[in-house]
Amino acid sequence: MNNQSTVARAEISAEASAIVSANPAPPVHMAHTVHATHADVWAALADLADPEIPVISLRELGILRAVREAADGSTEVVITPTYSGCPAMGQIEDDVRAALHAAGIPARVVTQLAPAWTTDWMTPAAREKLRAYGIAPPQCGSDAHTHSPSVIKFSRQALARDVVPCPQCGSTHTTETSPFGSTACKALYRCLDCLEPFDYFKPI
Ligand SMILES: [Zn+2]
Numbered sequence: 001m002n003n004q005s006t007v008a009r010a011e012i013s014a015e016a017s018a019i020v021s022a023n024p025a026p027p028v029h030m031a032h033t034v035h036a037t038h039a040d041v042w043a044a045l046a047d048l049a050d051p052e053i054p055v056i057s058l059r060e061l062g063i064l065r066a067v068r069e070a071a072d073g074s075t076e077v078v079i080t081p082t083y084s085g086c087p088a089m090g091q092i093e094d095d096v097r098a099a100l101h102a103a104g105i106p107a108r109v110v111t112q113l114a115p116a117w118t119t120d121w122m123t124p125a126a127r128e129k130l131r132a133y134g135i136a137p138p139q140c141g142s143d144a145h146t147h148s149p150s151v152i153k154f155s156r157q158a159l160a161r162d163v164v165p166c167p168q169c170g171s172t173h174t175t176e177t178s179p180f181g182s183t184a185c186k187a188l189y190r191c192l193d194c195l196e197p198f199d200y201f202k203p204i
Helices: 002-022 027-033 038-045 089-102 124-133 149-160
Strands: 064-069 075-079 107-111 174-178 186-191 197-201
Touching: 038 064, 038 075, 038 089, 075 089, 089 107
Parallel strands: 075 107
Antiparallel strands: 064 075, 174 186, 186 197
């Protein structure tokens, strides 16, 4: 009798443990393991615009550099400032954090200074949006970088005063009226045909 009940209990407990192990682990850690894909992160940040040029997204501008996985498995969003000391950078970093938070995406914002941002990182779409917005896009294209160093040395100076087409009428009959426009990264120009003043996004 004693033996029988011991066997019975053993069977019950074996059955019980089998049921327990057959059950999946309780989903208590699900909230932490739900990983936002990099596409989710890009999507959450897609509408973020440059504070100074609201028609251009940070991605088109080349400020939003990368979404990557850090060594500890967390997600990092890499941003690169345009001009060093650009006053908009603090705002941009805050905007990125706020957008990630709003989307419920746990990610760190990392500012990366190298390689340094250049106007070549601007997408063609961004250049066209700049022009449509009334700001002449940077003239110094990628071909300037493929020249030999000695050519760059001399042409850089020339390019700074190169022909900047008017974003309003397209005339190349323009003149620089001030090396600094509404922000330090722009120069003030004036069209000698339609007489409109305009900002020129200086190439760097
Ligand atoms: Zn014009």
